[in-house]
Amino acid sequence: xxxxxxxxxxxxxxxxxxxxxxxxxxxxxxxxxxxxxxxxxxxxxxxxxxxxxxxxxxxxxxxxxxxxxxxxxxxxxxxxxxxxxxxxxxxxxxxxxxxxxxxxxxxxxxxxxxxxxxxxxxxxxxxxxxxxxxxxxxxxxxxxxxxxxxxxxxxxxxxxxxxxxxxxxxxxxxxxxxxxxxxxxxxxxxxxxxxxxxxxxxxxxxxxxxxxxxxxxxxxxxxxxxxxxxxxxxxxxxxxxxxxxxxxxxxxxxxxxxxxxxxxxxxxxxxxxxxxxxxxxxxxxxxxxxxxxxxxxxxxxxxxxxxxxxxxxxxxxxxxxxxxxxxxxxxxxxxxxxxxxxxxxxxxxxxxxxxxxxxx
Numbered sequence: 001x002x003x004x005x006x007x008x009x010x011x012x013x014x015x016x017x018x019x020x021x022x023x024x025x026x027x028x029x030x031x032x033x034x035x036x037x038x039x040x041x042x043x044x045x046x047x048x049x050x051x052x053x054x055x056x057x058x059x060x061x062x063x064x065x066x067x068x069x070x071x072x073x074x075x076x077x078x079x080x081x082x083x084x085x086x087x088x089x090x091x092x093x094x095x096x097x098x099x100x101x102x103x104x105x106x107x108x109x110x111x112x113x114x115x116x117x118x119x120x121x122x123x124x125x126x127x128x129x130x131x132x133x134x135x136x137x138x139x140x141x142x143x144x145x146x147x148x149x150x151x152x153x154x155x156x157x158x159x160x161x162x163x164x165x166x167x168x169x170x171x172x173x174x175x176x177x178x179x180x181x182x183x184x185x186x187x188x189x190x191x192x193x194x195x196x197x198x199x200x201x202x203x204x205x206x207x208x209x210x211x212x213x214x215x216x217x218x219x220x221x222x223x224x225x226x227x228x229x230x231x232x233x234x235x236x237x238x239x240x241x242x243x244x245x246x247x248x249x250x251x252x253x254x255x256x257x258x259x260x261x262x263x264x265x266x267x268x269x270x271x272x273x274x275x276x277x278x279x280x281x282x283x284x285x286x287x288x289x290x291x292x293x294x295x296x297x298x299x300x301x302x303x304x305x306x307x308x309x310x311x312x313x314x315x316x317x318x319x320x321x322x323x324x325x326x327x328x329x330x331x332x333x334x335x336x337x338x339x340x341x342x343x344x345x346x347x348x349x350x351x352x353x354x355x356x357x358x359x360x
Contacts (some may be wrong), residue, residue, distance in 0.1 A: 022355060023061070024141045027349040028054065031050060033256040034178070035282065038176030046250070048194075050190075051256040051263070052182050054350075059138040061142050063145040071117055097171055098166070113150055131311060133179035135173075135179070140353050144353050184353050190256065214326055216346070217343055219341040220319050220342040221291075223317035255274055276309065286315070289314070289315030294311060308323055
């Protein structure tokens with residue numbers, strides 16, 4: 001049976017009141033250093049390392065069981081929905097493919113119970129391409145509720161690995177693996193990538209976390225970037241052995257280690273200066289990472305009191321993250337706002353994927 005994808009609305013009469021509503025959330029993340037070293041083939045050949053932390057912004061998912069064998073998926077952000085029969089062969093056609101790919105995989109998972117119908121509602125605090133790992137967080141949140149609905153028990157590593165394979169293999173979306181593991185585990189992590197992934201949770205003092213929250217800013221450029229071309233360019237430069245790209249990637253790995261040490265020691269000023277070095281090295285990986293606006297914003301912030309700043313995703317747009325001298329943070333924020341960036345403060349999240357039973 002082939003998939004019939006169509007606009008649908010949730011039918012209250014089809015709600016299965018005997019089964020609980022399931023909810024999940026998975027956090028977005030900022031990346032301090034190491035981005036790019038998690039993208040094949042670098043980790044397999046040289047070993048990658050990323051330092052990242054999750055923030056109190058999330059992708060949310062709600063699953064409401066149905067009795068009629070139908071599945072509906074609705075993006076609350078875009079007001080778009082698709083529907084199909086629970087037994088349909090799902091076509092990945094660009095319409096809400098992230099959740100469709102998840103459903104297709106998990107209903108074939110060992111130990112999964114017979115699939116039944118359900119409504120799936122998805123919402124995230126940041127759009128795709130924002131540089132905060134939102135697409136992977138969506139995938140992790142969907143895995144959380146669908147796996148629970150089907151009786152599949154997954155560890156954090158299994159959730160992250162499945163999310164990675166869905167994005168990189170099933171959907172052929174270029175990229176690395178840090179976002180999936182950050183969303184599944186949550187908190188401050190030093191993540192190592194070789195032929196396997198090892199997540200090292202960091203014990204950061206509360207005072208250090210409070211100081212970071214006191215001194216940091218996020219600035220949204222207003223442009224979501226399509227990272228595919230940047231990542232493809234980065235990989236091709238690495239494969240060709242371009243000296244500058246190799247230097248940038250290898251420096252990212254070293255800086256991730258240095259920033260980890262500064263973080264666990266509570267040396268926030270050192271972390272800020274290393275953040276600036278991480279940006280200098282990241283720019284070497286592809287000439288598509290920086291834009292005139294990004295360069296101008298970072299340069300201006302540094303002159304006004306930022307210790308360091310960088311793009312927190314693949315580049316080309318999305319969010320910038322800054323560590324500032326606190327007495328100058330408001331000045332940096334005012335200037336970035338004047339330049340047209342949307343500036344926000346944030347707090348860190350120590351939780352990764354969380355699922356729970358909701359009320360219908």
